[in-house]
Amino acid sequence: MRLIVGISGASGAIMGYEMLKALKEFPEVETHLIITEGAAENFRYETSLTIGEVKALADVVHDNHNLGAVISSGSFVTDGMIVIPCSMKTVAGIASGFATNLLLRAADVCLKENRRVVIVPREMPLSRIHLRNIKEAADYGCTVIPPMLTFYNNADTVEKQIQHIIGKILRQFGLEYKAFVPWQPETER
Ligand SMILES: Cc1cc2nc3c(=O)[nH]c(=O)nc-3n(C[C@H](O)[C@H](O)[C@H](O)COP(=O)(O)O)c2cc1C
Numbered sequence: 350m351r352l353i354v355g356i357s358g359a360s361g362a363i364m365g366y367e368m369l370k371a372l373k374e375f376p377e378v379e380t381h382l383i384i385t386e387g388a389a390e391n392f393r394y395e396t397s398l399t400i401g402e403v404k405a406l407a408d409v410v411h412d413n414h415n416l417g418a419v420i421s422s423g424s425f426v427t428d429g430m431i432v433i434p435c436s437m438k439t440v441a442g443i444a445s446g447f448a449t450n451l452l453l454r455a456a457d458v459c460l461k462e463n464r465r466v467v468i469v470p471r472e473m474p475l476s477r478i479h480l481r482n483i484k485e486a487a488d489y490g491c492t493v494i495p496p497m498l499t500f501y502n503n504a505d506t507v508e509k510q511i512q513h514i515i516g517k518i519l520r521q522f523g524l525e526y527k528a529f530v531p532w533q534p535e536t537e538r
Contacts, residue, residue, distance in 0.1 A: 350375075350377050350378045350379070350428050350522075351378070351379045351380075351381065351426065351427040351428055352372065352378055352379070352380055352381070352427065352428055352429060352430065352431060352522065353380075353381045353382075353383070353420055353427055353429070353430040353431070353455050353459070354368055354369060354372070354380055354381070354382050354383070354407065354430070354431050354433065355382075355383045355385075355430060355431070355432040355433075355435075355439075355452040355455065355456065356382070356383070356384045356385065356388040356403075356432075356433065356434070357385045357387060357388050357432060357434060357435055357436045357438075357439040357452060358385050358386070358387015358388050358390060358391055358436045358438070358439075359387075359391070359434035359435060359436040359437070359439075359470070359471035359472065360391060360395065360434065360471055361391075361395075361433075361434040361469075361471050361496060362388055362391040362392045362395055362396060362434065363395065363396050363398075363511070364433050364434050364469065364496060364511055364514065364515075365384075365388065365403070365433050365434065366392075366396070366398060366402075366403050366406070367508075367511050367512070367515060368431060368433050368515055368518070369382065369403065369406035369407055370406060371512075371515045371519065371526055371528070372406075372519075373406060374526070374527065375524055378524070379408045379409070380406075380407045380408045380409070381407065381408070381409045381410075381411060381419075381420050381427070381455075382403075382404065382406075382407035382409065382410045382411065383410075383411050383413050383420075383451050383452045383455065384400065384403065384404070384410075384413065385413050385436075385439070385450065385452055386413065387436060387438075411451055412451065413450045413451045413452055414450065414451065415451055416450075416451055416454055418451055418455075420451070420454075420455045420458065421451060421454050421455065421458065422458065423458050423461060423462045427459065427464060428464065428465070428522060429459055429464040429465035429466060429467070429522065430455055430456055430459045430464070430465070430466045430467070431466075431467045431469070431518055432452070432456065432466070432467070432468045432469065433467075433468075433469040433518070434469050434470075434471040434496065435468040435469050435470045435471065436470075436471070436472075437470070437472050437478075437479050437482070439452065439453065439468075440468060440470050440479065440482045440483055440486055441478075441482045442456075443456045443457070443460075443466070443468065443486050443491065444482045444483075444485035444486040444489065444491075445482075445485070456491075460489060460490050460491070463490070465492065465521060465522065466490065466491045466492065467491070467492045467493075467494055467518050467521050468483075468486060468491050468492070468493055468494070469494050469495065469496055469514065469518070470483055470493065470495055471495070471496055492521055494514065494517055494518055494521075496510075496511075496514050497514075498510060499513045499514075501532050502530040502531070502532065502533075503530070504530070509528075509530075512526070512528040512529060512530075513529060513530065515528075515529070516528065516529020516530075516531075517529070
């Protein structure tokens with residue numbers, strides 16, 4: 350299995366890092382990583398991670414400016430793409446097919462090849478423009494998983510909240526993440 354992970358410049362770069370860490374638990378998954386300049390900036394602002402530490406988790410790392418990378422072509426077969434976090438600029442680019450960098454081109458390719466694209470849009474509050482673009486992205490085939498808080502499974506740390514979001518995303522690709530705690534009715538606890 351091959352998955353493209355795009356990390357863009359919305360707040361929450363740590364979610365992209367945690368996603369790559371989670372995918373390490375699936376040796377059958379080859380990861381292709383793209384980090385935008387905005388994301389690199391946010392890793393600096395929001396975490397103590399170096400970009401080298403983030404890149405080390407991926408099997409293949411692509412330069413966001415390299416539109417000649419393999420993932421720029423539909424003939425390179427992948428199982429889809431996760432954009433986590435997904436900035437409003439990147440949502441707009443995906444929804445409109447404005448493929449000016451490799452992250453946007455890779456998403457564009459996945460959509461034209463009918464491959465799954467999961468976006469994790471992060472902004473607050475959302476303007477009507479943001480909402481329109483997110484809806485358009487959904488209309489054109491993206492699965493939208495916003496990083497929303499979860500309250501039903503004792504997710505009482507930021508780490509557990511992120512694990513829950515990651516579990517939800519990976520289920521879209523048929524992957525069961527160990528740290529994911531699904532909802533369980535009282536009778537089954
Ligand atoms: C500290 C910081 C936090 C940001 N947070 C967000 C955010 O939560 N959502 C968003 O859409 N953009 C956010 N931005 C703005 C994006 O980084 C900016 O629009 C950038 O051009 C996105 O480009 P990219 O999607 O190619 O990474 C943030 C920027 C900085 C510096």
